[in-house]
Amino acid sequence: MSRGAKRPAATRRLLRWFDRHRRALPWRRNRDPYRVWVAEVLLQQTRVAQAAPYFERFVDRFPTVEELARADREEVLKLWEGAGYYGRARRLHEAARAVVAQYGGRLPQTPEALSRLPGIGPYTAAAVATLAFDAPVVALEANGLRVAARLTLERGDLRRPVVRRRLERALAAYLPAERAGAFNEGIMELGETVCRPVAPDCPRCPLRTECRAFRELANPASVPTAQARPRRPHVVAAVVVVERNGRWLVRRRPPTGLLGGLWEFPGGKPRRGESLTAAARRELREEAGLTARELTRVGVVRHAYSHFSVELHVFQGTAAGRTRTERPDALLRWMTPPEFDRLPRPKATIKVLGLLTP
Ligand code: SF4
Incomplete structure (x- = not known):
């Protein structure tokens, strides 16, 4: 949480870069909290290009939280067919029913209230709160975690909660008092299009002056450190x-x-x-x-x-x-x-x- 960026120049550069380079993605047509939420759930385990057609189909069939809440579970799963991680669709459906029952169909605006809904974890709660309502919190998904790790030269395992919290605290120093949502989305976009996993395009990066991986390493892509994946059964x-x-x-x-x-x-x-x-x-x-x-x-x-x-x-x-x-x-x-x-x-x-x- 922050009451204003302690690094205002870097924050301004990032916001300017995002205003200029943000891609026209289907969930960015408006900031309807329901659409933001559906997109965040889909994007958790799915790449942008793959998620876009699922998103369009989903909000076309269920344009409001009420319509999703009224839907049959089987129809919700059918629309999700092929996207994988079906628990996401089941929990989204369950939470839509809770939003209608407890909040009259309007999503609550704070991460605390959002995370009390079924199946909404800390990341989704923070992301919906900041992207839809400009809540002054840091929301780091995989792309944002990578950017934050490179900015701060974090060597720990990004899957560990203690490392995630450290990175969130580091990024909070950049969080503006206004446009917190655009800031978070800008970090995600930077990770997706510039600070890529293998070949970051550092000369085009608005944060290169601050970035420790860029300043101190011959190969900024060596952060985050690759972690051994458990064998897949x-x-x-x-x-x-x-x-x-x-x-x-x-x-x-x-x-x-x-x-x-x-x-x-x-x-x-x-x-x-x-x-x-x-x-x-x-x-x-x-x-x-x-x-x-x-x-x-x-x-x-x-x-x-x-x-x-x-x-x-x-x-x-x-x-x-x-x-x-x-x-x-x-x-x-x-x-x-x-x-x-x-x-x-x-x-x-x-x-x-x-x-x-x-
Ligand atoms: S300077 Fe390079 S490594 Fe650092 S945040 Fe930007 S793109 Fe990523």
Whole structure:
């Protein structure tokens, strides 16, 4: 928090640079707090170019917080299909309902009140408060953290809260009493377009006079220090596609957790020593009470999600028996391909569809 920039010349340069160079992005057409919020949620794990079409579709279908609050969960997830991190969409929907119930559809203006809404973490609360309401707080996403680390020559791991707080305090010295939102957005924009991860364009940077990485290092891009990433788990599983009267058996995943609420074909991981074909048969029996018939292996789908990768061995065939249609944690249904198309599905399932014979 700051009552005025202690480095007014640098702040003025940054704001002037931002006024001149800001890109015309869809969420910048106006400062409607709801649009700012949707954009911030989308941009948390998604690059600008990829997020833009999702944003347009989302606010076109749900132009106000009330309309989002009234929506069906499945439709919200369908609009998010392919953007990944589906928990973001579920929590956005839940928080929209809370905004309508608790605040009559108007987003609260302070980071403290925003962070009491379901699923709004400290960064999103600060970002919405400052970008939509000019709250005098620092909001640092990945790009802003990188700029701040280079400005101050921070060598710590940017994922650590103590390092983040140190950088926020350092940037607070630049925060202007007015236009705090433009300042924060300017820092983000600088990180995205000039202070890039690998090749920062320092000669074009409005903060190069202050930047310690530029002044003291031969290669400013060596900050932040690269941190070892944890190994991504790899999951091998069988997927079983059974057909009856032109319909596929599909299931909805439990509402929370990984890919929560999305629809997919039944299947699962083989047990120790079990073949993939046997796993496909067992999963079908356990999940749906069906006995697989004429099961043919149709191919393998590989997909890398952000936290794990999957290798799905796909089997197609028919099945005998009465379907157990519901379980407490999942919902099984027989669906025509067009009905299945209307539901939200994980990317790997969309790849599985590409292997199937109609
Ligand atoms: S001078 Fe270079 S390293 Fe420093 S903030 Fe600007 S672009 Fe980044």
